[in-house]
Amino acid sequence: MVTAVYPGSFDPVTNGHLDIISRSAKRFDHVIVAVLTNSSKQSLFSVEERKQLLQEVTAEFSNVVVDSFDNLLVDYMVSQQASIIIRGLRAVSDFEYELQMASTNRTLNDEIETFFMMTNPIYSFLSSSIVKEIARYHASVSELVPAPVEQALRLKFKP
Numbered sequence: 001m002v003t004a005v006y007p008g009s010f011d012p013v014t015n016g017h018l019d020i021i022s023r024s025a026k027r028f029d030h031v032i033v034a035v036l037t038n039s040s041k042q043s044l045f046s047v048e049e050r051k052q053l054l055q056e057v058t059a060e061f062s063n064v065v066v067d068s069f070d071n072l073l074v075d076y077m078v079s080q081q082a083s084i085i086i087r088g089l090r091a092v093s094d095f096e097y098e099l100q101m102a103s104t105n106r107t108l109n110d111e112i113e114t115f116f117m118m119t120n121p122i123y124s125f126l127s128s129s130i131v132k133e134i135a136r137y138h139a140s141v142s143e144l145v146p147a148p149v150e151q152a153l154r155l156k157f158k159p
């Protein structure tokens with residue numbers, strides 16, 4: 001059985017993330033969407049809120065679970081008996097950061113492989129930061145995020 005981990009900040013989950021999750025669910029036996037808890041990034045949603053939203057929007061995938069981790073990704077992978085890290089690539093601009101992370105993870109544990117998926121071109125511009133920027137100014141993000149996330153953003157940025 002192959003377990004893959006899709007790690008990230010997911011602050012909040014977007015349609016771009018969801019596209020990667022649904023495609024991964026078709027290719028791997030078991031997919032863990034893992035939210036990093038101790039990120040240096042300032043987050044809008046708490047880890048619990050991010051997990052809750054992820055759980056809601058991935059409920060239809062029976063082989064997907066949502067979890068969080070606060071240690072090195074490779075150590076979390078070992079604890080879950082997972083061998084594949086999934087990351088989405090949107091554009092060339094993602095490449096350098098992703099190469100650095102994949103190379104670091106391989107140096108730390110060469111039993112673990114990073115698999116990249118090209119993001120669906122319709123989401124190639126999309127990021128959680130862009131979504132938050134739009135929602136902050138009370139414009140619609142309905143094309144960019146699942147409905148529960150849109151609702152949660154509306155509450156966060158209530159005038």
Ligand code: PNS
Pocket residue numbers: 007008009010036071072073074100101104105
């Ligand atoms: O969605 P993000 O913020 O691009 O995800 C980054 C993430 C969570 C995958 C990365 O920061 C991570 O794996 N952090 C855990 C700490 C770690 O293992 N660092 C070494 C690899 S760079």
